[in-house]
Amino acid sequence: MNVVLFNPRAQKAHRRLPLSLLMLARVLDCEWALVDGNVEPGAEQRLDALCARPGTVLLVTVMPGPQLGVATPSCRRLKARYPGLTIVWGGYFATVYPEAAARDPGVDFVVLGQGERTLPELLDALRAGGDPTAVPGVAAWRDGGLVRGPTRASVRPADFPDPPYERLDMERYAARTFLGDRTYNHHASAGCPYFCNFCAVVNMFEGKWIPDPADHVVRIVRRLATEYRADAIEFHDNNFFAWEKRVVEVSRGITDLGVSWWGEARIDTMLGFSGATWEAMARSGLRMVFFGAESGDQDAIDGMEKGGLTVEDTRALNRLARRHGIRPEFSFVLANPGDPERDVERSLALVRDLKADNPDCEIILYMYTPVPLPGMYDEATKQGFALPKTIDDWLSPEWAGYDRRRNPRTPWITPGLVDSVYDFETVLHARYPTVSDLRMGPWQRRALRALSAARWRLGWMKAPYELRLLQKAWGYRRPEEMGF
Ligand code: B12
Ligand code: SF4
16 A cells, blocks of 8 residues: 655745654555655645555645645645545544535545544555444545544554654754754644633543653654754643653753753643742753733633633743743733623733733734634524534635634624734734744844834834834744744
């Protein structure tokens, strides 16, 4: 059997290792090739040539958003050209919206959740000419409906061989970021133990968190540092810091390497870490941590079922991180149901306070975009919100901004509210340009800071066209656009 793994283009600037596919490649017992649209200029042509071989199975990873817009036409075209080709989709889009994915003419099967155990069984079923929809974790569109095997339990990434780095041109993935000149990414756990009702990680892992052991994580980081000269690591785990003991062991195990690192955490978890843990993390090179602050309005946070997080926790964490020289990166999910105006007003006020307490903190502003989970999604549907049913609808101009969490289409949001958030964001990023943007030089930063000083001080955020124009002209990228 000939297997082709395809990572449709999702980013241009910062090229990350295609971990979703590397994790799958390591469980394949047959010949395989990987085509990475993010780094290969002639990706589509190579894909075409590889899929021309009879009996090929094409494995495609698809995130919601622009990657879906690349995956869909490619798969439809290949399927029309090579009717014998079997196309399997997996990843967040396929898992969260299996009906839309499975009914598309460019897709034969969908894998729900992690693929390490499901994929070999799916391939065996295909080889044997059996029915792959009986395999746990596999779904397909049959006679106008979704047919799916039973759900499959999550697996621990470390229970499988290392990602096959040797099969990639690793130089292509050594990225220059604010962390270092040769940044690589790794994923050292599966899932997250929380059930926040706006987060697709819950759809994927249903509240399970399965960490790789600390010594395994240390070994991989040492490999990346010694074999591939990594000087920085981004841990892409949904919740890297969920277990303090593991964090301490990893920190101690990598301190001598001199790598800088970044990861994602919960505010309340890290507030509970001891001073010694904070010191160990800082010593080991931890530079920045991404946190879900979500809102400055406690009612909105409670509505998200954030597991007891409070606004005061966010303020306290901001000060604690500053004391230890670790930069917090706070993500907000704005315009929630209930009182969206109050949510936005209190959240933007909190952002100003956080910046006053710690000018080095970073801020990311998203809009609440419902995912199909009990809670706020039900509230949205009651008010008339409905997700697209087909991929063509997902790709229509009305839904294009949805997955980027910038244009949520929730019934309660008004254009005025959206504008007020983005006006604020423009002034914020002019007054405090993010460290993760490497395009703008020091004088451009100084100019933006000076030009926005009065607006920021007076709270005059409306229509900052002059700042927006300069940010555009100088190619400024917000932190969440780092990959684009
Ligand atoms: C790295 C990353 C990116 C990178 C690029 C990734 C890439 N593919 O090139 C960049 C920065 C570009 C990016 C952008 C965005 N991302 Co992103 N990203 C991630 C992140 C942090 C890691 C992905 C990863 O490598 N995971 C590790 C691998 C091993 O896990 P995995 O992808 O889930 O793969 C497993 C299974 O899904 C399955 N599987 C996956 N693919 C396939 C394929 C087949 C055939 C099979 C059988 C199985 C299978 O098996 C794999 C092994 O177990 C995830 C969060 C996370 N921790 O996963 C968010 C995440 C996927 N991103 C997300 C989002 C929302 C976005 C953006 C829309 C954000 C934005 N506002 O701009 C954009 C849109 C991207 C686009 N262009 O379409 C969300 C998706 C949420 C949702 N609603 O579905 C996530 C979950 C973050 C979050 N917690 O909200 N992202
Ligand atoms: S803690 Fe973070 S990753 Fe975990 S469910 Fe909540 S929002 Fe998602």
